[in-house]
Amino acid sequence: MKKRLIISLLSLCPAAFISAQTPVYLDDSQPIESRVQDALSRMTLEEKVKLCYAQSKFSSHGVPRLGIPEIWMSDGPHGVRAEINWNDWGYAKWTNDSITAFPALTCLAATWNPEMSAKYGKAIGEEARYREKDVLLGPGVNIYRTPLNGRNFEYMGEDPYLAGALSVPYIQEVQKNGVAVSVKHYALNNQEKWRGHIDVQLSDRALHEIYLPAFKAAVQQGGAWTVMGAYNKIRGQHACHNELILQKILKNDWKFDGVVVTDWGGAHDTREAALNGLDIEMGTYTNGLTTESAFTYDAYYLANPYLKMLKDGEVPLSTIDDKASRILRLIFRTAMNREKPYGALTNDAHYAAAREIGNEGIVLLKNDPIRKKAAPLLPIDATKYNRILVVGDNAVRLLNQGGGSSELKVKDMVSPLDGMREAYGDKVSYTKGYAAGRPFYGRAEAIRKAVIDSLRTEAVKMAKEADLVILFGGLNKNHGQDCEASDRLEYGLPFGQDELIEGILGVNKNMVLVLLSGNAVEMPWVGQVPAILQGWYLGSMGGRSLADVLSGEVNPSGKLPFSFPAKLTDCGAHAFDALSYPGDSIKQVYKEDVLVGYRWHDTKKIPALFPFGYGLSYTTFAYGKPSISAQTMRADGTVSVSVAVRNTGNRAGKEVVQLYVSDVKCSVLRPAKELKHFQKISLAPGEEQTVSFTLTPEDLKFYDDKAATWVAEPGDFEVLIGASSADIKGKVGFELIDKVISAKE
Structure with a gap:
């Protein structure tokens, strides 16, 4: 049995007197959950709380008495950021922290290619691992709501399905290196103006259909080990300790077993942080970029104030056990993961990956x-x-x-x-x-x-x-x-x-x-x-x-x-008054609701200058007539849709075949079409390939905000195959003949 021998030293941890007389063994051959419970049972309350807040600009505490190391984080998501000083925002000026700059995530999204996403994650994960980082702060999957958002370049566009599909391989490949991702900024960080306090108001439909699905895919399909909270408020509570999105949705409904980390300076209240799902607090009393704090780390909301509330019985001890368990789980997955590879610094393979991603984007x-x-x-x-x-x-x-x-x-x-x-x-x-x-x-x-x-x-x-x-x-x-x-x-x-x-x-x-x-x-x-x-x-x-x-x-x-709107007011977020964007400095209302991006352009019949999914080639492609495997779909069934695509030019090229679904008649307003599947194919001149997609009832649903569940209403649907949201090459219809309702989220 592999064991780590830790000698407890009273001089380092007087509170650990109960284990000072005998050596402490942590068995690292056991499953992670057994190790989490073992470590938790040996820890004092003070040690548990110390896990929950920063010890420097980019690290948080471990448990030295038990040989549990701290967590080291680095900004991403396009490369591993240069080393920052321990306690200020100045660069440390190391000579061995130069890295590969990978294309921005907008470019990755523009590849429409999950293979590129996997290459991206593998390469950046290797560099993070080599630099001994435990958490890479990325990828970003916030939705492109307005072209004025200064941080859109860090995100993956306006469509939740596309953003989710491309985040998953990135996450999986990064984490194979024993480095956690931190999917950000959860949620609704769709502008930078007044980001620290703007209170976003939106419908449940818009929240669930547009702004949450990419995060859900990152957690449930990608298996993300951490999620970073956003700066803004959502319905009156800051996102970094928001009961709705952290406790109810992320941890309860999605069964997220990882760690919620604040964006730097994103925490504002001890009680809310204790009760509403925040696990690690970073950068408090700074603006996340430049301002320095006169407070010590022990003054953070989840530091001594939280410890006092626990001791006084003002918040339950179960909150700290949950937070500490999650953080220990993260440490065992990363810093104490004995199976992780060594990683690699900038090299020819990473440059080749960056170049290929750029070429395809x-x-x-x-x-x-x-x-x-x-x-x-x-x-x-x-x-x-x-x-x-x-x-x-x-x-x-x-x-x-x-x-x-x-x-x-x-x-x-x-x-x-x-x-x-x-x-x-x-x-x-x-x-x-x-x-x-x-x-x-x-x-x-x-x-x-x-x-x-x-x-x-x-x-x-x-x-x-x-x-x-x-x-x-x-x-x-x-x-x-x-x-x-x-x-x-x-x-x-x-x-x-x-x-x-x-x-x-x-x-x-x-x-x-x-x-x-x-x-x-x-x-x-x-x-x-x-x-x-x-x-x-x-x-x-x-x-x-x-x-x-x-x-x-x-x-x-x-x-x-x-989408590229011809003018700013052609964008749904800017089609209303200032309360829709940028807000009144206190509150903001998403008045376009679920009609974001191409959903707005297509439904309102306001053509984009360049539409979502659009891109030319030096060759040409011809689409055949799409076919469907059945004219009806039942609640427990599927239908397959196929289309032949031929390269009709004289150059080899790649084409992205896009499948959209339209609900012909519905009891609520739905977009004219919604992206549900896509596939990127490579064709030589004259070559033809049949592209097939499988539709399930999940592809037909909308979020019923009254019933708080996902519903597909019986009736007629159309499948639209296109080269962009505005360039539909063919349509085929079918009927849903049973009512489809999922379990509540």
């Missing part, structure tokens, strides 16, 4: 010829162009930096300009074109505008002499753009990019626009730009991924994980 939005019978600009034929001008601050900016907690210290970073020079050599010249920065006031602002005008003038002058212009624009990770703790200030492009685009087009129509962002942007010039690529934040190998797709070395296969 880049979305070709537009690729029109500039004149009749001419070939599209993309892919770029190197033999046709001798002078390629690269323009844009984002061509050289380190987009791994900024953004808040997702900022990364990279070992290598291939910029878009680097990638273009690797592909096209000395044919490439560069000019900045625009300058990114915050606006100033008075004379300083006048000087800044003069600089922007000068850069634009120079770019237009050089564009006139170029054979091809590639503008790398978009957003960056500065405050007020794609950044934690702030929402975007405008839907349009910043820094005079609209004027730059129009100026270049005035002298050279051969322009390719590459947007690097985690959000949709307004495009008043969309009809004039012949080729547009959505490039995301692509990480260490981003420049090579972009060059792969622009050159045609890789055929683009990414599909949008969220």
Whole structure:
């Protein structure tokens, strides 16, 4: 029997006198649950409470007397963050904490490929393990409600099914390394403005149908070991100690056996934290980013105040036993897991994974010829162009930096300009074109505008002499753009990019626009730009991924994980008054209800500029007529839907076949269609493949808020097969002939 011998020392733990006379043995050959109960039975009340709060900026206590180590956490989810000082937010300036920056999760979602998600999780999990982290703070699965949310780049789009399906392989592969994920930000952290206190009001239907399913998939299918609470309030209680979402839904209904961790500074009340499901409190009395606390860690809500309430009988002892059991379970799964692998630092395999994910996530939005019978600009034929001008601050900016907690210290970073020079050599010249920065006031602002005008003038002058212009624009990770703790200030492009685009087009129509962002942007010039690529934040190998797709070395296969509204008021969250977004600074009401993203566009018949699921290719695909295995479905049955897809072009390519379900007649308002399945396939020129899906009654249900259960009403349904939510290739109908009701959640 394997045993760990621990000698108890009174000088280190006077409260442990009961075990000071004899050695303490913890049997690590037993099942985890036996070990949890064994350790719990040996612990003092003080030791149990100490497990529940931080001891430094990114670690929480263990039980030294019993040989139980502390928990070490690191920000994610796009890479393992550089080491932070023990007790302040400064970087420790180590020389061995450089890592791979993987593409942002918007890019992962745009791959529509669970295989890419698994590769992502495996690689980032290996780096976290090598850095001796026990918890990686990610992935993020909050729903894309508004394109102004500064943190959308960390999430996986507007559809709960897509976000859930892509979170599961990521989670599973990370945790195979003995590193826990922390799925965040649970829940309704769908804006950064007033995030610390805004009180979100929404219907039960919207909560269960839109905002919770990805978290549910992460917990029940992915097996996530921790969940991070959000900053905002939900129906009057902060999310980090919210009775409804933590106790009732997460722990009772979903049977979550892991740990709830606060976002840093997300706890506000000892009693609520004790009773409502919070397990580990981190970063209290700070804003999660910069502010330092004058309080000691023992002053945290779940520290001495909680201990006092337990001793005074104000909260039951069962609360601390539950919290300590969960934390011990986490420690045994991670820090004390003797079977976990060694991990690996940044290496060629991780770079290859990052590049492949980027290649599959880049979305070709537009690729029109500039004149009749001419070939599209993309892919770029190197033999046709001798002078390629690269323009844009984002061509050289380190987009791994900024953004808040997702900022990364990279070992290598291939910029878009680097990638273009690797592909096209000395044919490439560069000019900045625009300058990114915050606006100033008075004379300083006048000087800044003069600089922007000068850069634009120079770019237009050089564009006139170029054979091809590639503008790398978009957003960056500065405050007020794609950044934690702030929402975007405008839907349009910043820094005079609209004027730059129009100026270049005035002298050279051969322009390719590459947007690097985690959000949709307004495009008043969309009809004039012949080729547009959505490039995301692509990480260490981003420049090579972009060059792969622009050159045609890789055929683009990414599909949008969220809709691009033509104007901001076309988005459901912005179609009402300010109470819907951003709220009145105290309260916010989700007035679009379940009609989020494409559900709004399709149901309200407001076309998106670029719809959910959309993405072009350098080849073409033809869809056959879908067929169904039966015209009826019973409550205990299924039906199969099949469709043939053929590559009708002259290049190998990948296509995402999307299945949507429409409830033809229902007693409640339902979206015009909802994504229920998808499959990404690879086809050679001329190759055909039959894609099959199995529908179950679960795919037909809506949440009945009156009965607090999921229901599928008998009647007619349509299955829609499409290349996007707006490009439906075929339909087939069937009838549900029994009433289907699930058990209550």
